[in-house]
Amino acid sequence: MKRFFWGGALKRRNHYRKLRRRILRRDKRVCQVCKRKGAGQIHHIIPKSKGGKDTEENLITLCGPCHLLLSPIPLRVLEKILRLPRDEIRRRQREVKRKMAKLLISKRG
Structure with a gap:
């Protein structure tokens, strides 16, 4: 079955795929927070809700757990997903947010 896309939708999707590949290649698929190898998520x-753009300067590679810890997912849900105690999740969230703040400062700097 052939799929049809409205003009710009396909171009945007292809552009984002290429951008995602460039970011993963640039960061060597290493999480920029915990340095775990084989990371594959872009953050x-x-x-974007605060004016961020889809640019190489504003995108980094993260592993799944670090990406989850930065998300607005409720703590009780994170406990089930990550299978960690609440105190450990909070500790890791603080650590990830601290490292992200350092990245933000270095990007602006």
Whole structure:
């Protein structure tokens, strides 16, 4: 079955795929927070909701757990997903947010 896309939708999707590959290649698939190898998720340093853009300067590679810890997911849900005690999740969230703040400062600096 052939799929049809409205003009710009396909171009945007292809552009984002290429951008994502460039970011993963640039960061060597290493999480920029915990340095775990094999990371494959892309994160906006400045969220799009706060004016962040889809640019190489605003995107970094994260592993799944670090990406989850930065998300607004409720703590009780994170406990089930990550299978960690609440105190450990909070500790890791603080650590990830501290490292992200350092990244943000270095990007602006």
